[in-house]
Amino acid sequence: MNVAQVALVAVGWSAGVVLLGVVAAWLLRRASLRWSAAVVALVSVGGVAVGVLGTAQAMFLSQHDLHVVITVCVVSGLLSVAVALWLGERLVRSTRRLRDAATRFGDGRPFEAPAAGPRELTDIAGELARSSDRLHEAAERERRLEQSRRELVAWVSHDLRSPLAGIRAMSEALDDGLAPDPARYRAQMRTEVDRMVRMVDDLFELSRIHAGALQLTPQTVQLADVVSEAIAAADPVARAKGVRVGGAVAGDVLVRADPDALARVVANLVMNAVRHTPSDGSVVITGQADGPTVTVAVADACGGIPADDLGRVFDVGWRGGSARTPDPDAGAGLGLAIVRGLVEAHHGRVAVQNQAPGCRFVVTIPA
Ligand SMILES: Nc1ncnc2c1ncn2[C@@H]1O[C@H](COP(=O)(O)OP(=O)(O)OP(=O)(O)O)[C@@H](O)[C@H]1O
Ligand SMILES: [Mg+2]
Structure with a gap:
C-alpha cells in the first residue's frame, strides 16, 4: 500500500468512529456537559486507535509492536477521557455556581457573581449582575414613589380634614341659629370650599401628569x-x-x-x-x-x-x-x-x- 492508500484506509476507519461520536453527541445533547467532553476525548483517541489498527498490516508491525501500539492507545485513551471528565466536571461546577447565584437572584436577593469560571460564564454573570443592579434601582425608585404617594395621601387627608371639620362646625352653628355672625361664617365656608376645590384640582392635574395622560396642545x-x-x-x-x-x-x-x-x-x-x-x-x-x-x-x-x-x-x-x-x-x-x-x-x-x-x-x- 502506498501512503495515499494508507491515508484512505485510515480515513475510512476513523470516519466510522467520528460518525459514532456524532451519534453519541446527538444522543447526549441534553445530558450534562461532562459527557460531551468525554465523547470529544473518546472520539479523538478512538479515531487514532482504530485508524492505527485498520492500517496495521500496511505498517509491517510485529505482533509485539502491535500490542505495544494498542496498549499505548488504550492508556492514552483512558488518560484523555479522565482529563476530559475532569474538565467537564469543572465546567459543570461553574455552571452550577452560576445557576445557584441566579436562583438566589430570582428569589429577590441581589445577584452575587461567582468569583471565577470560564470567560463565557463570567460574561453571563456580568450581564446578570448589571440586570440585578438595574432591577435593584428600579425597585428602589418604586419604593420611594410608593412612599411619597403614601405620604401625599396622608398629608392630603390631613389637609382636608381640618377645613371639613371647620365647615361642619360652622354649618351646624348656622343651622342651630347659634352663629354670632352668619354672613362671616358663610364667607369663610366659601373660602374653605374654594381652597379644597383648588387642592383637589391640583391633585387631579398631578395624577394626570404622573400617569402620562397629559394632553398638551402646543x-x-x-x-x-x-x-x-x-x-x-x-x-x-x-x-x-x-x-x-x-x-x-x-x-x-x-x-x-x-x-x-x-x-x-x-x-x-x-x-x-x-x-x-x-x-x-x-x-x-x-x-x-x-x-x-x-x-x-x-x-x-x-x-x-x-x-x-x-x-x-x-x-x-x-x-x-x-x-x-x-x-x-x-x-x-x-x-x-x-x-x-x-x-x-x-x-x-x-x-x-x-x-x-x-x-x-x-x-x-x-x-
Ligand atoms: N417663591 C418662593 N419663595 C420661597 N419659598 C418658596 C417659594 N416657592 C415655593 N417655596 C417653598 O416651597 C414649598 C413648596 O411650594 P409649592 O408651590 O409646591 O407648594 P405650596 O405653595 O406650599 O402649596 P400649593 O402650591 O399646593 O398651594 C412651599 O411651601 C415653600 O416652602
Ligand atoms: Mg405653591
Whole structure:
C-alpha cells in the first residue's frame, strides 16, 4: 500500500468512529456537559486507535509492536477521557455556581457573581449582575414613589380634614341659629370650599401628569401675554400684602407651548413668590429668548430658601418647615410639583437658586 492508500484506509476507519461520536453527541445533547467532553476525548483517541489498527498490516508491525501500539492507545485513551471528565466536571461546577447565584437572584436577593469560571460564564454573570443592579434601582425608585404617594395621601387627608371639620362646625352653628355672625361664617365656608376645590384640582392635574395622560396642545404663544395674565391674577393678593409685582418681557418673545399649561406654570411661580415675599418687597418677572430656548424667571424677596431644602421644593407634597401647621394660607405643596411636571412635559427644565434678597425660579423651554 502506498501512503495515499494508507491515508484512505485510515480515513475510512476513523470516519466510522467520528460518525459514532456524532451519534453519541446527538444522543447526549441534553445530558450534562461532562459527557460531551468525554465523547470529544473518546472520539479523538478512538479515531487514532482504530485508524492505527485498520492500517496495521500496511505498517509491517510485529505482533509485539502491535500490542505495544494498542496498549499505548488504550492508556492514552483512558488518560484523555479522565482529563476530559475532569474538565467537564469543572465546567459543570461553574455552571452550577452560576445557576445557584441566579436562583438566589430570582428569589429577590441581589445577584452575587461567582468569583471565577470560564470567560463565557463570567460574561453571563456580568450581564446578570448589571440586570440585578438595574432591577435593584428600579425597585428602589418604586419604593420611594410608593412612599411619597403614601405620604401625599396622608398629608392630603390631613389637609382636608381640618377645613371639613371647620365647615361642619360652622354649618351646624348656622343651622342651630347659634352663629354670632352668619354672613362671616358663610364667607369663610366659601373660602374653605374654594381652597379644597383648588387642592383637589391640583391633585387631579398631578395624577394626570404622573400617569402620562397629559394632553398638551402646543401653540405659538406670546410670552408677554402669559406673564401679564399671571401678574393680573396675583394682583389682589399682592395688593393686600403690599407686595410690588413687575417685570419685563419683550413683546416679541414667542414660545411654542400649551397655553393653559404655560399659564399655570407662570401663575404658580408668581403666586408662590407673592406669598413668600414680605410686605414692601417686590417680585420681578423676566422673560427672554436665548437662541433655541425661552427663559422665564421669577425672583422674589423671600429671604432665601435653606440650602438643604433647595433640592426638595419640587417634591410632591413638600412645603417649607417640617410641621404641617394649620395655617389658613398654607398650600398643599403641590404647586411646584405641577410646575415641574408641566415644564418637563414641554421638554424643558425648571430650577431654583437663592439670589438676594430672595430666591429665583427659572423655567427654560424650547422655543
Ligand atoms: N417663591 C418662593 N419663595 C420661597 N419659598 C418658596 C417659594 N416657592 C415655593 N417655596 C417653598 O416651597 C414649598 C413648596 O411650594 P409649592 O408651590 O409646591 O407648594 P405650596 O405653595 O406650599 O402649596 P400649593 O402650591 O399646593 O398651594 C412651599 O411651601 C415653600 O416652602
Ligand atoms: Mg405653591
